[in-house]
Amino acid sequence: MAEAGTVETHGAHTHDAHHEQSFWSKYIFSTDHKMIAMQYMLTGMAMALIGGFMSYAFRMQLAFPGETVPGYGLVSQGEYNALVTNHGTIMIFWVAMPVLIAAFGNFLIPLMIGADDMVFPRINRLSFQIFLLSAIILIVSFFVPGGGFGGAWTAYPPLSSTAEYSLTPLGSTLWLVAVALEFVAFLLGGINFITTLMNARAPGMKMHDIPMVLWMIVIASILFMASVGPLIAGAVMLFMDQVVGTGFYDPGRGGDPILWQHLFWFFGHPEVYVVFLPAMGIVADIICTFSRKKLFNYKLILYTVFATAIISFFVWAHHQFVAGIDPRMANVFTITTLIISIPIAEMMFLYIATLYGGSIRLTTPMLWALAFIAEFLIGGITGIFLGASGSDIYFHDTYFVLAHFHYTFFPIAVIGFFAGITYWFPKMFGRMMNPILGKIHFWGTIVSFNCIFIPLFVLGIAGQHRRIYDYQNFPDLALAGLQDLRVFATAALLVMLAFQAIFLFNFVYSIFKGKPAGKNPWKSNTLEWTTESPPPHGNWPELPNCYRGPYEYSVPGREEDYWPQDVPPDTAAAE
């Protein structure tokens, strides 16, 4: 509203800035959005290490079956299942979501819209605390009698609903409780994100002046909110089945196990876009900054995002083509699944059009952003084979599926994260990361990533089923050529994990010893670059106003090739 601009420049937040905060209120029980973002990011990174370690353990078992894994020990059948299950659960719910949505959302939303904090700081803190609790419960579930849940991250009943089948009476219930709490945390955070973006924008910031990454994070939050409800209902039913002894999913007692699949994938497929959109938004901001060009057709990109979000609610049953659903229904879902590739492809083309003719600077974040586009493209194209119900019958539950979704989730969760962290690191910590180490880490990670998953495509086409502990028991799959591919993929995984040490070193070293960054090291337009790095409590001494869109790069007739959003219009230049 118009009067907001006049009353809010000085005042409320100065009192916080003046008194020293204790360690606890500054770092642990902070309500400051930047600190909560750091908490989410560090928790997510710690969980990524745990999830990565799990993949190390089960990949070693696949490459060298029955041998002791250094640093882990012997992987038993039950442990193998628990490792695979929790690797998936952790990487999606405790890495991709907290890092891409919660960490970048919390850090960027107030800074990019020119506000001093989220609209509900204490709900924000509560959201993180519930999230942390959920992470602790998930880790604890590994050490209870019976071990961690091993029924795959999709938790299909009856495997998940009865202890007789899962053999993990406590582990599966704790897993379910942890996932449900994580949902609660993200619902609270999502409400905060949506209301903040809707209501707390700087004076003058219109709908189409909002940086694309914020649109994408907030649309992802809405998407999450609109899709997770049925799964929460489903989780309540699964919990009742596990604990109270109901038979919601027990066909012997009038229940239906397929019901869970519908409820799970009604959430599960939009969930792909919940994490995809923030990564896509991060990439949009980075490619504009480093090609010094306006985002190609901002509004069209926004419409493709809306289209993706809406269509994502109508594709879920493509995960169930072999679950005995009606073939006529499978046809419908094949068509909707192929349709959803249109807006995504359109987004890709618009990004490439943004790059076209720009003066491209291959900084570390830009490399990650370009790699995102390239690698996600492979993930998208291999999805076509799985979206078509006919070919999916062959590919279903093979390593082809596994390689396909790793070619989507790895670019999203890992490449998207590295793009974002290398780009906003100077703003978060006030120092630059080392570009040489950054590029070594980039190439090491990207090359080894492809070396892990291209062999898995081949194995999948050869018919290798997922969720098998030891292929030596299957004559068709125990062939030496196939085993060589497994060993190769595992070796590439070891290389990739080793390269992450370079990142961790660069990250920690640069926080303390990096080159001071200044306010705007990348010469970017958006509002977060107009304050100090790192931003003080309250973000700005006086909150900025917004005068133009976020991507006014290389505007003809201006001396500099960028035009920050908070610079008042130059009347002389306008004439």
Next chain:
Amino acid sequence: MSTTRPIATTRSATGIPTGKLAVWWVIVSEIVIFGGLLASYVMHRIGHPEWAEYASHTNTWFGGANTFVLLTSSLFAVLAHHAAEHGDGKKAAKWLLGTCAGGLTFLCIKAVEWTGEIQHGYTITANGFWHFYYTAAGLHALHVIAGCIIMLIIARQAWKGEELHRVELIGIYWHFVDIVWIFLFPLLYIAK
């Protein structure tokens, strides 16, 4: 303890107060939770004609009385909002206590009803219909309990004349809880 709100909270680019906007989004997230549960129930109900026989053991009079109690409590919530709009915090607090009493009456009736049903052997594990009956009504009852607790906190603030706008917010939530019951009542009691 710091009670200063960030400037962000006081802004209103949409013209809708931030608190009200948030409550509506909470309701959106709740609609899909109950929507998922009830859609699952309806699909099962269509697939299992024999559930009509189980449903005939529910007591429509108890359900009807509870519908009446909840609707009356919603009226009190409206009257509380009316008083709050006129700046009368004490009157708003009294009406909110009335709403809360309605919620407690609802829970008491529910307790009596469930006790009788459980004694007749219609427990949650009996069969599919009773799974849904107790789970859906139980999830709703949890929302009634949560609403009552929040309402008491807001009534206390309203009594002191603080945060009067919150009276409307809890009212919106309470109407939502009411509407969920309006869906549950025909689905669980009337459809036989």
